[in-house]
Amino acid sequence: MSRNPRIEPIADSPNTMTHPNGSDSSRLRADNVRLAYDDRTIIDSLSLSIPDGKVTVIVGPNACGKSTLLRALARLLRPTAGHVILDGEQIHRLPTKEVARRLGLLPQTPIAPEGILVVDLVARGRTPHQKLFQQWSESDERAVHAALDATSSMDLADRPVDELSGGQRQRVWIAMTLAQETDLLLLDEPTTFLDIAHQIDVLDLCEELNREQQRTVVLVLHDLNLACRYADHIVAMRDGVIVAAGPPAEVITVANVRDVFGLDCVVIDDPVSHTPLVVPIGSRHSAPHLVPLPPTPARGTHTADV
Amino acid sequence: MTLVADPPVVERNAASTVDAPRLSIRGRFIRTSFFSVRVDPRAFGVCAVLAGLIAVFGCWAISVGDFPIPIGEVVGTLLGNPTEDSEFIIGTLRLPRVLVGIGVGAAFGMSGAIFQALVRNPLGSPDLIGFNSGAALGAVVMIVYVGGTSTQIALGAIGGGFVAAIVVFLLAWKRGVKAYRLVLVGIGCGFAIDAAIDYLITRARITDVQRAAVWMTGSLNGRSWDQVRLVGLTLLILGPLAILMQRSLDRLELGDDCAAALGLGVSRSKLALVVIGVALAALGVAAAGPIVFVAFVAGPIARRLVHSPGACIVPAAFVGALVVVVADLAARRVIAPTELPVGIMTAIIGAPYLLWLLMRQARTGAL
Numbered sequence: 213m214s215r216n217p218r219i220e221p222i223a224d225s226p227n228t229m230t231h232p233n234g235s236d237s238s239r240l241r242a243d244n245v246r247l248a249y250d251d252r253t254i255i256d257s258l259s260l261s262i263p264d265g266k267v268t269v270i271v272g273p274n275a276c277g278k279s280t281l282l283r284a285l286a287r288l289l290r291p292t293a294g295h296v297i298l299d300g301e302q303i304h305r306l307p308t309k310e311v312a313r314r315l316g317l318l319p320q321t322p323i324a325p326e327g328i329l330v331v332d333l334v335a336r337g338r339t340p341h342q343k344l345f346q347q348w349s350e351s352d353e354r355a356v357h358a359a360l361d362a363t364s365s366m367d368l369a370d371r372p373v374d375e376l377s378g379g380q381r382q383r384v385w386i387a388m389t390l391a392q393e394t395d396l397l398l399l400d401e402p403t404t405f406l407d408i409a410h411q412i413d414v415l416d417l418c419e420e421l422n423r424e425q426q427r428t429v430v431l432v433l434h435d436l437n438l439a440c441r442y443a444d445h446i447v448a449m450r451d452g453v454i455v456a457a458g459p460p461a462e463v464i465t466v467a468n469v470r471d472v473f474g475l476d477c478v479v480i481d482d483p484v485s486h487t488p489l490v491v492p493i494g495s496r497h498s499a500p501h502l503v504p505l506p507p508t509p510a511r512g513t514h515t516a517d518v
Numbered sequence: 519m520t521l522v523a524d525p526p527v528v529e530r531n532a533a534s535t536v537d538a539p540r541l542s543i544r545g546r547f548i549r550t551s552f553f554s555v556r557v558d559p560r561a562f563g564v565c566a567v568l569a570g571l572i573a574v575f576g577c578w579a580i581s582v583g584d585f586p587i588p589i590g591e592v593v594g595t596l597l598g599n600p601t602e603d604s605e606f607i608i609g610t611l612r613l614p615r616v617l618v619g620i621g622v623g624a625a626f627g628m629s630g631a632i633f634q635a636l637v638r639n640p641l642g643s644p645d646l647i648g649f650n651s652g653a654a655l656g657a658v659v660m661i662v663y664v665g666g667t668s669t670q671i672a673l674g675a676i677g678g679g680f681v682a683a684i685v686v687f688l689l690a691w692k693r694g695v696k697a698y699r700l701v702l703v704g705i706g707c708g709f710a711i712d713a714a715i716d717y718l719i720t721r722a723r724i725t726d727v728q729r730a731a732v733w734m735t736g737s738l739n740g741r742s743w744d745q746v747r748l749v750g751l752t753l754l755i756l757g758p759l760a761i762l763m764q765r766s767l768d769r770l771e772l773g774d775d776c777a778a779a780l781g782l783g784v785s786r787s788k789l790a791l792v793v794i795g796v797a798l799a800a801l802g803v804a805a806a807g808p809i810v811f812v813a814f815v816a817g818p819i820a821r822r823l824v825h826s827p828g829a830c831i832v833p834a835a836f837v838g839a840l841v842v843v844v845a846d847l848a849a850r851r852v853i854a855p856t857e858l859p860v861g862i863m864t865a866i867i868g869a870p871y872l873l874w875l876l877m878r879q880a881r882t883g884a885l
Contacts, residue, residue, distance in 0.1 A: 250693065288778050312781025319775035323638070325768075328827035331541055339769055340781035344762070347556045356541055369541065392780070 239264055239428065240285060240315070240396055245294035247280050247452075254280045255452035257294065262396075267422050267429045269439040272449035273473055278432045279320060281449070282400050285430070286317035312340035316394040318385055320401050324373040330384050331369040334359055337391030359390035362425075363417060379410030386417065397421065398430045403438070411435070415442045440464050440487040448472045464488040561833055564823045568836035572620060572843055579619075579847040580612045584855065610742075618741040618805055619846045619860070620839040621749030623812055625802035627838020628760050628831050630813025631820065632795040635767050635829030636788065639697040640875055643814040644679075644799040647704025650810070651711040652682020653803035654734060658715050661730045662722040668744045671733075672804040679800030682711060683792065694774075733807045738846050738860050745805040752801040760794050760831050767791060768828040809861045811868020812838050812845075818871075841867065 238261040247255040254277045262268050262285070270278045283289040284296055287303045296303040303311060316337075324333060337359065338352040360366045363383040368376065373384060382402055389397060399418065403411040419442055421427045433439045439446060440460040447457045448464075450472045456463045465488075469477050475492055482489040581592045587604050595604045596613075630643040644650055656678020660670045687695060690703040715734070719727050732739070766787040769777040778784045799813065816838035820830040823837070845863035852858065 283775065286779055288775055308778065308783055309781035312779060317775070317779035319773060319779065321773065322776040323771065323773040325771045325827040327825070332827065335541075336769065336772065336780065339765075353541060360541075389779075 238262055239299050241297050242285060243295045243297055245284060245291040245296060247284050247289055248292050258454060260447065260454060262428060262430055263445050264428050265426050266444035267442055268445040268447060269431045269433050269443035270447045270449060271433060271436060271439050276449045277452040278449055279400050282398055282432055286315060286398050287311045309340050312392060314394055315396040316389040316392040317398040318389045318400060318402060322385055328373050330365065330371055330373055333373055333384060334387045334391050337388040340392060355391045355393050359387040362390055363387040378406050379413055382406060382414050396428045400432050402431065403433060411438065436464060436490045441485045460487050464490060561824045561830060564833050565836050568840055572840050575843045575847055576616045579616050579843060580608055582851065614743050614746050615738050615741045616843060618745045618749055619738050619842040621753055622802045622806040623839035623842030624835035625749060625752055625798045626812040627816035627834040629795045629798035631817035631829045631831045631834035632760065632791050634817045635771055636791055637697045637700055639701060640818050641701045642697060644795065645810050645813045647701060648682050648686055648708030648711055649679050649796055649799050650803050650808040651708045653679035653800035654808040655711050655715050657804055658718055658730050662718055662726045668748060672748055672801060675804035676797060676800045679796045682707060683796045738806055739857060749805045756794055756798050763791050763794065764831050771828060809864055811864045812841050815868050815871055816841060
């Protein structure tokens with residue numbers, strides 16, 4: 213039941229989207245947006261295209277405007293200048309319900325009402341498809357079913373959300389967003405507060421949603437190494453500006469990490485995924501005595517085989 | 519066998535019941551091809567039981583008093599077979615009083631349920647955060663300066679309620695409204711408004727003072743069909759609107775961003791809910807004075823009875839009505855023949871709950 217009949221594959225040509233802001237055919241993009249809360253400008257004149265059918269990860273230090281950008285992309289924040297374009301139309305010209313049928317967002321800290329059951333929470337994801345006298349149709353039921361199935365949380369369906377572990381809860385929130393049946397999924401720090409096993413769990417789920425159901429996924433993540441593993445496209449931000457965007461291997465470099473995070477590091481090859489692996493240096497270990505790039509195992513003497 | 523027209527639908531129905539376990543979504547569904555409505559049998563049951571209790575206590579309240587009327591006669595009169603004595607006592611004195619109690623309780627209950635859900639804190643009920651005081655001030659101004667027909671009192675109460683709400687929201691505003699700020703600012707404003715009412719009463723003529731004072735304590739004594747019509751109209755107009763907004767309120771409880779991501783117009787829904795909630799509270803105050811703690815206790819009791827994670831606007835209305843009717847009965851009977859104002863009885867129920875809630879929220883850090 214995990215196949216989703218409504219979602220048709222969008223990424224017909226896999227290698228057109230490699231260039232960072234290359235194509236304007238993206239379903240979702242930002243055009244010279246300025247984003248501000250009250251009169252505090254967070255982002256000034258930023259442009260960005262979200263490649264269709266890919267996993268895009270936005271990284272950057274705290275308070276660099278990642279979440280603000282995500283909120284603007286989902287129509288929650290109106291740009292004071294520029295536009296966010298969804299399917300060729302200015303997103304603020306579209307009715308909010310219409311946007312919610314095309315684009316799902318999971319905010320950083322959603323609130324579960326006290327005592328709500330998992331299945332009822334996931335069912336709330338159907339809101340944009342419902343009307344006053346169309347409160348629970350067959351397709352609602354099917355979508356909730358598929359969402360619980362895709363997140364392997366069917367067996368949690370009858371439990372109160374308060375009783376779940378952090379990882380389970382995150383899966384349930386993602387299920388709610390999936391029940392919206394949108395091709396575009398925006399998740400704001402879905403791995404915060406999770407232990408490493410559950411982080412991987414959630415990110416595997418995101419990858420699955422992308423690979424198997426061809427959904428376009430946008431994530432805000434803090435862990436650079438996980439970002440490199442799961443992203444097709446990385447956007448690195450600092451102070452409201454995109455410093456670099458592209459495939460992980462091009463974006464996550466020693467120079468960019470220093471530039472974005474002010475952190476000295478060594479970038480080596482992730483032995484499992486062969487994506488960049490950032491090893492911070494810190495003040496105690498000032499001298500990196502291994503050859504950083506290219507990622508050949510320079511310290512072969514240290515290997516553990518006997 | 520009239521459904522031959524659409525075989526694929528039937529087939530899909532069959533399939534979905536075979537390979538998928540039924541989802542145990544809360545409630546029952548009435549579903550046709552173009553129409554599907556979700557009803558919660560438990561909420562229905564709770565409301566039915568509460569309605570029964572309201573009827574029982576209502577009849578009891580009508581039957582007792584200086585001229586006791588047997589229950590049988592009360593029921594007979596209500597069903598349209600009055601005797602000579604009962605017609606005047608019930609029709610003119612006691613029935614309007616009970617009906618105003620029910621109506622006002624329902625209005626307060628709904629208003630409380632709406633605000634507690636909006637603020638996401640049971641302390642956010644309109645009688646605690648100054649809205650009822652504002653409505654009372656508006657009404658007292660009308661009584662003291664204008665003369666105070668029931669229409670004027672109603673308008674004054676609505677005006678006062680909205681002004682208080684606007685002032686509280688503006689003072690609590692700091693990049694959005696946080697629950698605890700709203701509660702604290704609201705309680706502060708409530709005190710200031712109460713002081714203003716005291717000032718007005720001290721300055722007013724003695725006849726006005728008496729009228730205002732009776733009304734201020736939240737008393738159902740001497741309510742007439744005027745007030746019944748006022749609350750009746752209020753419930754008839756605002757009740758359905760409140761029920762329509764229930765769905766939005768449920769979504770708002772997930773957080774503003776989440777609600778917006780689900781396609782809800784957040785500011786618009788909130789504004790509509792605040793307007794409905796303030797109007798309900800204000801008109802309740804106009805009819806019966808600022809009866810405290812009804813709005814405050816009705817919502818949480820309703821939630822517990824229905825076992826619902828969301829605000830239960832309709833069950834809260836029934837709980838509010840029952841609380842007021844029972845409290846009024848008790849107020850009339852505990853030291854009979856002297857009558858206490860109903861507000862004192864509701865305070866006896868509400869104040870301990872408030873203390874318990876404050877202690878619990880202080881412990882869990884919610885406030």
